[in-house]
Amino acid sequence: IPDALTTTMSPAGCPHVNSFKVDNWKQNLRVIYQCFVWSGSAETRKRKAKSCICHMCGAHLNRLHSCLYCVFFACFAKKHIHEHAKSKRHNLAIDLLYGGIYCFMCQDYIYDKDMEQIAKEEQRKAWKLQGTTALPTCSRTTRCGIGEKYSTWEPTKRELELLRHNPKRRRITSNCTIGLRGLINLGNTCFMNCIVQALTHTPLLRDFFLSDRHKCEMQSNSCLVCEMSQLFQEFYSGHRSPHIPFRLLHLVWTHARHLAGYEQQDAHEFLIAALDVLHRHCKDDNGKKANNPNHCNCIIDQIFTGGLQSDVTCQVCHGVSTTIDPFWDISLDLPGSSTPFWPLSPGGDGSALNGESHTTGATTLTDCLRRFTRPEHLGSSAKIKCSGCHSYQESTKQLTMKKLPIVACFHLKRFEHSAKLRRKITTYVSFPLELDMTPFMASSKESRMNGQYQQTVDPFNNDNKYSLFAVVNHQGTLESGHYTTFIRQHKDQWFKCDDAIITKASIKDVLDSEGYLLFYHKQFLEYE
Amino acid sequence: MSKDSQMRAAINQKLIEMGERERLKELLRAKLVECGWKDQLKAHCKDVIKEKGLEHVTVEDLVTDVTPKGRALVPDSVKKELLQRIRAFLAQHATL
Numbered sequence: 001i002p003d004a005l006t007t008t009m010s011p012a013g014c015p016h017v018n019s020f021k022v023d024n025w026k027q028n029l030r031v032i033y034q035c036f037v038w039s040g041s042a043e044t045r046k047r048k049a050k051s052c053i054c055h056m057c058g059a060h061l062n063r064l065h066s067c068l069y070c071v072f073f074a075c076f077a078k079k080h081i082h083e084h085a086k087s088k089r090h091n092l093a094i095d096l097l098y099g100g101i102y103c104f105m106c107q108d109y110i111y112d113k114d115m116e117q118i119a120k121e122e123q124r125k126a127w128k129l130q131g132t133t134a135l136p137t138c139s140r141t142t143r144c145g146i147g148e149k150y151s152t153w154e155p156t157k158r159e160l161e162l163l164r165h166n167p168k169r170r171r172i173t174s175n176c177t178i179g180l181r182g183l184i185n186l187g188n189t190c191f192m193n194c195i196v197q198a199l200t201h202t203p204l205l206r207d208f209f210l211s212d213r214h215k216c217e218m219q220s221n222s223c224l225v226c227e228m229s230q231l232f233q234e235f236y237s238g239h240r241s242p243h244i245p246f247r248l249l250h251l252v253w254t255h256a257r258h259l260a261g262y263e264q265q266d267a268h269e270f271l272i273a274a275l276d277v278l279h280r281h282c283k284d285d286n287g288k289k290a291n292n293p294n295h296c297n298c299i300i301d302q303i304f305t306g307g308l309q310s311d312v313t314c315q316v317c318h319g320v321s322t323t324i325d326p327f328w329d330i331s332l333d334l335p336g337s338s339t340p341f342w343p344l345s346p347g348g349d350g351s352a353l354n355g356e357s358h359t360t361g362a363t364t365l366t367d368c369l370r371r372f373t374r375p376e377h378l379g380s381s382a383k384i385k386c387s388g389c390h391s392y393q394e395s396t397k398q399l400t401m402k403k404l405p406i407v408a409c410f411h412l413k414r415f416e417h418s419a420k421l422r423r424k425i426t427t428y429v430s431f432p433l434e435l436d437m438t439p440f441m442a443s444s445k446e447s448r449m450n451g452q453y454q455q456t457v458d459p460f461n462n463d464n465k466y467s468l469f470a471v472v473n474h475q476g477t478l479e480s481g482h483y484t485t486f487i488r489q490h491k492d493q494w495f496k497c498d499d500a501i502i503t504k505a506s507i508k509d510v511l512d513s514e515g516y517l518l519f520y521h522k523q524f525l526e527y528e
Numbered sequence: 529m530s531k532d533s534q535m536r537a538a539i540n541q542k543l544i545e546m547g548e549r550e551r552l553k554e555l556l557r558a559k560l561v562e563c564g565w566k567d568q569l570k571a572h573c574k575d576v577i578k579e580k581g582l583e584h585v586t587v588e589d590l591v592t593d594v595t596p597k598g599r600a601l602v603p604d605s606v607k608k609e610l611l612q613r614i615r616a617f618l619a620q621h622a623t624l
Contacts, residue, residue, distance in 0.1 A: 039544070049544035053537070060540050100587070108586040 013112030016091050016105045020068060026118060029068075033122035036066055036073075037099045040129030052096055056080040065102065068092040076102075099123070170238060174490060179206070181235045182242030182500035186249055190499055191267040194483040195274060196245065197497040198470040198519050199228075200235045201487040202407055208299045210236060218281065224251050224274070225281045242500035252277075267472055267483050268329070268411045268517060275300055275328050304328045307403035309442045312384055313375075313396050319388035324402050329409040329517075332368040336427045338418055365410065365431040365518065366439075373400050373440045400442040406525065408437070408466060410518040415478060424478045431471075431518055433507065437464040466520035474516045486510045539618065548617050552610060559606045569598050 036052055039045040053060045054075040062075035069090035074080035081093050085104040093102045099119045100109045155163065172178060179201065183193040199205055208214070209232040214225050227248055234243045253260035256273040282298035296305075305326050312321045333339050375398040378384065383392035414425045438444055441464060471486040484498045486505055496505040543549040560566050576593045577585050 042545070042547075045547060046545050049541040052544075058537075059533075060537050108588070 013101075013115070014103050014106045014110045016103050017101075017110065017112050017115070020092055021114070026114075029115065029118050030122055032066060032068070032094060033099060033119060034126070036096050037094065038123050038126035040126035054078075054080055056083070064096045065093040066096055068094055068101070175493070177489065177495075178238060179236055179489065180487075180495060180497075180502050181239065182497070182502050184242050184244045185499040186244070186246060187262050188264045189245075189249060190483040191265045191270050192245070192249060192252065193499055194267050194472045194485040194497070195271045196231065196248070197485040197487055198271075198472060198517070199274075200232060201470055201489070202303065202519070203469075203521065204303050204406060205299065206232060206236075213299070214282070222251060222254055223281050224255060224277045227251050228278065264481065266415065267474070268331075271409070271517065272328060275304060301326075303406050304409070306401060306405035306408065309400050309402040311398050311400070311445075312378075313398070314384070314386040314388060315394045315396065317386060317388040317393075319386060321384075321387065328405075329411050330369075330372065331411040331413055332365075332372055333413055334368065334425050334427050334429060335363050336425045337413065337416055338421075362428055362430050365429060365435070368410075368412070368429065369437075369440050373398065373445075398445070400445045401437060401440050402442045404437055404441075404464060404522070406522045408520045408522075410520070412516055412518070414474065414514075414516055422478055424474075424481075426514065429515055431468070431511070431515055433468050433511070434523075435466040435468070435520055437466060462524040465523040467523050468510075468518065469521045470517075470519035471510055471513060471515055472517035472519075473513050475514075483516075486513065539614075542621060543614075543617070546617075546621070552613060555613065556606070556610060559609070560602070563603050563606065565598075565601055565603070565606075568601060569594060572597060 034040065035044050036048055039048045052064055052073055054062070054064060055073050057075065057078060057080060059075050059078070062077035064073055065076050065081045066073050067081070067084055067088075067090050069092065070088070072081075072084050072088075072090075073096070074084055076082075076093075076095070082104065085091060085093065091104045093104070094100070095102065095109075099122075101112065101115055102108070103110045170178065183196060185193065209229045212229075214229055216223050216226050218226075231243075231245070231248060252270070252274070255277045256270075259265050259270060259273055279296065279298055279300040282296075282300060305328060307324045308327045308330075310323050310325065313319070314321075375396045377396050378394065380394055384395045385391070386393045386395070410431075412429055416423050416425060469488045473484050473486070475482050475484070482498075484496060486494055486496055486509070488494050492507065494505040494507060494510050496503050496509070540549070543552070572594055573590055576590055580589055
């Protein structure tokens with residue numbers, strides 16, 4: 001007995017299993033798992049329900065165990081299984097709840113590699129079965145599955161080898177700056193660099209790439225998603241020297257011809273082109289090529305795609321025609337542009353919610369959003385064919401958010417390219433750190449139309465709350481300018497990325513900046 | 529066996545037969561992770577292991593020490609939800 005107590009647990013289990021591992025032991029063990037531990041089929045479940053009770057006291061709780069040498073179920077808590085083990089000299093038992101193997105000689109649960117393997121396989125099998133079994137009381141087969149079971153990561157032999165050969169480890173502390181890296185400017189390429197900084201600091205995108213979720217199907221070497229993956233590796237490598245993104249630039253020129261050349265390009269255009277190419281090169285979750293923009297489930301769509309609702313109301317019959325279009329960004333007109341910025345009454349819904357004040361007279365992001373979602377009267381020169389009236393009528397059009405993306409990108413339209421003039425609008429627009437999109441939702445509009453003018457803000461509804469995490473700024477004029485990005489790390493640490501130079505920034509620096517592209521991230525992520 | 533434990537056994541049987549027990553277990557697991565219960569108990573287990581010594585601690589030591597704490601730390605909201613689910617299940621399969 002003293003021997004057993006001083007046995008150290010090793011991955012090979014204990015020596016006492018050897019007497020069990022004879023003849024057809026593997027199959028016998030599988031049967032025990034299938035019938036009494038993880039019963040996948042209705043038949044085995046019925047059997048388990050009936051027979052799994054203690055042979056000594058009839059209880060079904062109390063950590064029921066099954067003897068591995070004979071058909072005997074007994075509870076652990078009342079030591080009934082211990083009595084059986086002693087009297088019959090059957091030294092091994094299995095826990096019917098969790099499948100662990102108990103050795104009475106070692107007086108502890110043991111972890112035999114072969115047995116563990118069998119346990120894992122049987123559990124997975126049972127899981128799969130659970131997912132497609134028909135419920136006897138339902139008239140049709142329903143998915144009563146729980147989905148793929150979460151299993152903790154265990155390294156493969158190859159991975160263990162790699163980990164041993166590369167013993168250097170990095171500890172992530174709350175002020176560690178891993179993920180920050182400068183980018184060399186390859187000749188007016190700051191329009192690309194600033195977007196790369198925003199994307200590499202989008203948490204969900206980062207997690208996707210760092211967990212190797214992209215499985216490439218492209219034959220050639222021109223997959224932009226693979227290049228993004230490489231980029232994340234570079235950014236999180238810990239190297240402090242700036243990265244030279246020549247391969248990325250080349251791929252962009254290949255896939256988005258309109259952005260090729262050494263002139264300065266528009267960062268917003270680059271963002272949309274990059275998202276488009278990434279979306280095209282991605283496989284969606286089910287392995288199908290992402291060629292249908294309305295049914296894609298690729299990582300780009302999961303993160304960036306929202307739904308914009310357009311309601312056209314006929315002024316005569318008040319019939320509403322609704323369409324919903326996907327969007328990756330919201331482009332907002334600014335005061336001072338040639339399109340009139342309707343004067344808005346100060347206060348009202350929106351501004352109080354987002355903690356802004358109108359005392360300074362500065363236009364706010366919320367003002368721009370309110371303008372964006374206001375009902376617009378389409379003049380007599382733009383009559384719409386009304387299906388209710390069967391004739392052309394004047395109408396009003398209103399845009400609202402039907403579905404919010406996880407990452408919302410707001411594009412302040414600072415570059416005016418009308419027939420008469422090309423200029424940059426430098427009007428200061430103040431934007432908040434935290435943004436609530438509730439007033440701009442289609443559902444809010446519906447409740448307003450139903451007579452609920454006073455919007456009761458539900459403090460427990462967190463669905464529409466966003467946090468700022470990146471700001472792209474443009475300095476200079478239309479002819480010659482420079483892009484930089486503020487990005488956020490951890491909760492409240494901001495950095496300015498100016499091509500190869502990264503510097504610490506204050507929240508004030510960020511909020512005082514002009515703002516061209518504003519990136520917001522949902523604060524709370526819901527299950528689907 | 530008392531009437532109470534007979535009822536318990538019958539309910540348990542039904543839950544297992546219909547696969548509901550597994551579903552409830554998974555729901556419970558997810559809830560307990562979400563509310564931080566798993567992390568709390570994991571930390572507590574680590575303390576027990578440190579105390580008893582890695583070479584000598586057994587699963588039994590952990591079970592004895594951690595069970596009462598684990599039971600006490602389950603949030604009421606989780607208990608409520610599981611009870612509701614079981615009630616709904618029983619209402620549906622009222623042949624008991």
